[in-house]
Amino acid sequence: MSMTLERQIERLNPPQREAVTAPGQTALVVAGAGSGKTRVLTHRIAWLIEIERAAPQEILAVTFTNKAAAEMRERIGELLHMSPRGLWVGTFHGIAHRLLRAHWREAGLPETFQILDSDDQQRLIKRLLRELGDDTTKPAAVASFINARKDEGQRARHIDTQGFADRERLAELYRRYEAACERGGMVDFGELLLRSNELWVQQPALRDHYRRRFRHILVDEFQDTNTLQYAWLRNLAGSETSLFAVGDDDQSIYGWRGAKVENMREFERQFPDVKVIRLEQNYRSTGTILSAANALIANNRERLGKNLWSDAGSGEPIRLYAAYNEQDEARFVVEQIEAWAAAGNPRAEVAILYRSNAQSRAFEEQLMARRIRYRVYGGQRFFDRAEIRDALAYLRLVANPNDDTAFERVVNQPPRGIGDKTLETLRDEARAGGLSLWAVLTRLLEGGGLPGRAASALGGFAKLIGELRAAGNGQPLMDQVTVAVEASGLKTHYAKDPDGRGEGRVENLDELVNAASLFVNEDEELDPLTAFLSHAALEAGDAQGEAGADCVQLMTLHSAKGLEFRQVFLVGVEEGLFPSQRSIEEPARLEEERRLAYVGITRARERLFVSYAESRRIHGETRPAMASRFIEEIPAEHLTEVRLRGTVDRPVSARQAGGFGRDAYGDGGFGGRGYGNGGYGNRSASRGNNDFARPAAAPPKRESAWATPAKVAEGAGGLEVGQRVRHGKFGEGVIVDFEGQGPRTRVQVKFASAGSKWLMLDMAGLTPA
Numbered sequence: 001m002s003m004t005l006e007r008q009i010e011r012l013n014p015p016q017r018e019a020v021t022a023p024g025q026t027a028l029v030v031a032g033a034g035s036g037k038t039r040v041l042t043h044r045i046a047w048l049i050e051i052e053r054a055a056p057q058e059i060l061a062v063t064f065t066n067k068a069a070a071e072m073r074e075r076i077g078e079l080l081h082m083s084p085r086g087l088w089v090g091t092f093h094g095i096a097h098r099l100l101r102a103h104w105r106e107a108g109l110p111e112t113f114q115i116l117d118s119d120d121q122q123r124l125i126k127r128l129l130r131e132l133g134d135d136t137t138k139p140a141a142v143a144s145f146i147n148a149r150k151d152e153g154q155r156a157r158h159i160d161t162q163g164f165a166d167r168e169r170l171a172e173l174y175r176r177y178e179a180a181c182e183r184g185g186m187v188d189f190g191e192l193l194l195r196s197n198e199l200w201v202q203q204p205a206l207r208d209h210y211r212r213r214f215r216h217i218l219v220d221e222f223q224d225t226n227t228l229q230y231a232w233l234r235n236l237a238g239s240e241t242s243l244f245a246v247g248d249d250d251q252s253i254y255g256w257r258g259a260k261v262e263n264m265r266e267f268e269r270q271f272p273d274v275k276v277i278r279l280e281q282n283y284r285s286t287g288t289i290l291s292a293a294n295a296l297i298a299n300n301r302e303r304l305g306k307n308l309w310s311d312a313g314s315g316e317p318i319r320l321y322a323a324y325n326e327q328d329e330a331r332f333v334v335e336q337i338e339a340w341a342a343a344g345n346p347r348a349e350v351a352i353l354y355r356s357n358a359q360s361r362a363f364e365e366q367l368m369a370r371r372i373r374y375r376v377y378g379g380q381r382f383f384d385r386a387e388i389r390d391a392l393a394y395l396r397l398v399a400n401p402n403d404d405t406a407f408e409r410v411v412n413q414p415p416r417g418i419g420d421k422t423l424e425t426l427r428d429e430a431r432a433g434g435l436s437l438w439a440v441l442t443r444l445l446e447g448g449g450l451p452g453r454a455a456s457a458l459g460g461f462a463k464l465i466g467e468l469r470a471a472g473n474g475q476p477l478m479d480q481v482t483v484a485v486e487a488s489g490l491k492t493h494y495a496k497d498p499d500g501r502g503e504g505r506v507e508n509l510d511e512l513v514n515a516a517s518l519f520v521n522e523d524e525e526l527d528p529l530t531a532f533l534s535h536a537a538l539e540a541g542d543a544q545g546e547a548g549a550d551c552v553q554l555m556t557l558h559s560a561k562g563l564e565f566r567q568v569f570l571v572g573v574e575e576g577l578f579p580s581q582r583s584i585e586e587p588a589r590l591e592e593e594r595r596l597a598y599v600g601i602t603r604a605r606e607r608l609f610v611s612y613a614e615s616r617r618i619h620g621e622t623r624p625a626m627a628s629r630f631i632e633e634i635p636a637e638h639l640t641e642v643r644l645r646g647t648v649d650r651p652v653s654a655r656q657a658g659g660f661g662r663d664a665y666g667d668g669g670f671g672g673r674g675y676g677n678g679g680y681g682n683r684s685a686s687r688g689n690n691d692f693a694r695p696a697a698a699p700p701k702r703e704s705a706w707a708t709p710a711k712v713a714e715g716a717g718g719l720e721v722g723q724r725v726r727h728g729k730f731g732e733g734v735i736v737d738f739e740g741q742g743p744r745t746r747v748q749v750k751f752a753s754a755g756s757k758w759l760m761l762d763m764a765g766l767t768p769a
């Protein structure tokens with residue numbers, strides 16, 4: 001890419017160009033998916049630096065995920081033919097973290113403060129509940145209460161309990177939680193931002209310093225900012241700051257986590273001279289995909305209202321696949337991907353998008369079985385594995401021995417004979433004295449106030465941490481990590497295979513050492529260990545597949561925001577899953593689910609598959625499922641039903657006329673028996689007992705094959721439609737259809753010489769040809 005920036009800007013459409021070069025103080029770009037909002041934002045940064053001669057240090061760009069931040073940095077680098085130093089591009093969390101590291105003293109934190117991720121947070125809350133003798137309150141509920149309060153900018157002391165006992169209780173827990181974090185020098189995700197906002201409020205001199213520095217603030221995905229993030233931005237933006245925000249109200253998908261789409265309207269109100277720019281041309285998707293998305297989102301009432309068009313041509317129809325169950329769905333998807341890759345297309349241009357993380361497993365199994373490389377974003381992260389958490393806890397204690405969460409985790413891991421009673425003594429003393437567990441431990445050891453066995457076990461632990469700290473001093477990060485993994489006894493412990501997965505766990509520990517050796521500390525002011533630990537807590541740390549390798553991409557719809565792929569599989573599009581069960585009764589939540597569907601559809605550039613399963617095993621239970629209302633909201637003319645390999649796709653409109661419902665369920669019509677008329681409940685009732693056999697009344701039409709493809713294929717000993725087979729009497733032929741189930745499965749074969757025959761599968765004696 002050696003085009004000059006001017007040329008690049010000329011290639012934008014007029015409103016895009018206007019946004020990139022907007023001279024005023026504040027601008028808001030409101031535009032639909034794929035209209036070039038992010039592109040405008042990166043071009044504007046390049047334009048500010050190269051044409052307006054802004055120093056990179058004067059620019060702050062905020063986006064939603066680490067992946068988006070990395071891409072943004074890369075784009076800017078390409079536009080300028082160099083990566084500008086001093087430019088701040090990051091997530092709200094990442095930027096707040098950086099500020100707190102630089103100003104820990106002003107923020108009232110220890111220099112080595114550690115980040116508490118959501119798992120640590122829940123453990124800490126569990127401990128607090130235990131202290132209170134409360135075994136009924138769910139730690140997760142407390143965590144979400146605290147996080148929601150923080151997102152609103154509230155500390156425990158701000159909570160108005162209005163005399164309600166349960167609120168009183170939660171506020172009390174929040175108070176204790178705050179105290180525990182304070183004692184241990186621990187900061188959770190919400191706290192990063194809350195504290196850095198308090199910096200602005202409580203340290204005006206510091207705030208003014210940053211106001212002078214960041215003359216340009218640019219925000220992507222503005223529709224998903226929460227109250228605290230917006231306050232943070234408002235505080236940082238002074239009268240001289242130019243604030244540039246881009247967003248799409250139709251893609252607001254974090255309302256459940258406190259995002260306020262109203263911030264877009266607020267923005268217009270609070271900055272009266274704001275220039276509002278609308279972009280209407282979509283450059284990402286085919287006309288078909290775009291029409292489907294537009295039609296779907298038109299069902300929402302709460303909208304600013306936008307138009308999107310494309311001149312890309314209509315492209316292929318959207319393919320709809322009705323799977324028998326989640327395994328069949330996964331198999332179908334992976335077969336499609338195999339064909340895609342076999343045709344020479346990059347796997348990295350394929351995304352499988354699902355509503356919840358638990359859905360990835362079926363796809364992972366199929367991908368693994370077929371040796372297709374893939375990468376899961378935001379599933380179980382590498383840094384979340386038990387053995388890795390153990391090792392990190394040792395390192396955290398090296399960095400900051402007052403970190404009680406880390407202390408609790410490894411004081412007896414690997415087991416060194418420290419009993420519960422001893423630990424209770426430590427906890428009691430810590431509580432009474434307002435001290436960290438480590439402080440109590442050293443005091444007790446010095447004062448000799450412990451019985452012999454406890455003293456020697458705890459003494460061993462204290463000595464170990466002391467040695468690790470001494471060994472780490474000034475050593476390269478990789479050596480520090482090696483020592484923590486080995487001297488702690490963790491590696492030997494896991495190698496002994498305590499849970500039958502020893503080998504893998506030891507490999508993971510080695511991988512941690514490896515990660516440390518490759519770690520680049522971008523913040524020179526931070527010591528490498530602290531930087532590495534923060535990285536482990538903050539980065540999405542995606543486990544499988546190396547970055548940059550040609551892997552199929554698996555992620556939730558939420559994490560797909562802002563991304564694009566040539567081929568997208570939107571899977572599990574079923575009532576009760578997507579939209580989620582909880583959202584079905586609540587109009588506001590349902591609209592948010594629909595926006596999520598809109599986000600999903602608009603990720604696709606060329607080809608989109610939508611699939612659902614007729615039965616799904618979820619949380620260990622098999623349940624009947626049915627196509628989501630979102631599928632119905634896509635106009636039928638854009639959809640084509642996919643049948644098993646080797647058969648002809650048929651348009652959905654034909655299907656509906658011919659009775660989709662009849663094929664699948666044996667009665668009624670697809671549309672007619674849906675949720676609209678209360679049929680949903682009825683149907684689940686009538687299909688209870690996990691009995692998926694087609695009702696006896698089902699006419700044995702041959703179209704029925706596609707309704708239960710997996711079953712048939714499974715019962716067919718690996719035979720599939722389209723496959724060439726040999727028959728003892730009729731010779732060679734091709735399977736064209738199946739019907740029925742289990743021992744009554746019939747197969748239709750078109751023989752080269754004998755014509756088409758229906759045979760009982762069990763007795764036909766077919767062999768692959």
Ligand code: ATP
Binds near residue numbers: 034035039282284
């Ligand atoms: P989303 O709402 O999903 O975040 P967006 O509005 O940020 O989408 P971009 O990701 O910036 O959209 O752009 C979508 C695609 O269209 C990208 O591949 C981008 O490079 C391309 N694109 C945008 N504007 C133009 C243009 N003027 N000419 C050619 N391609 C463009």
Ligand code: MG
Binds near residue numbers: 037038039220562
């Ligand atoms: Mg974008």
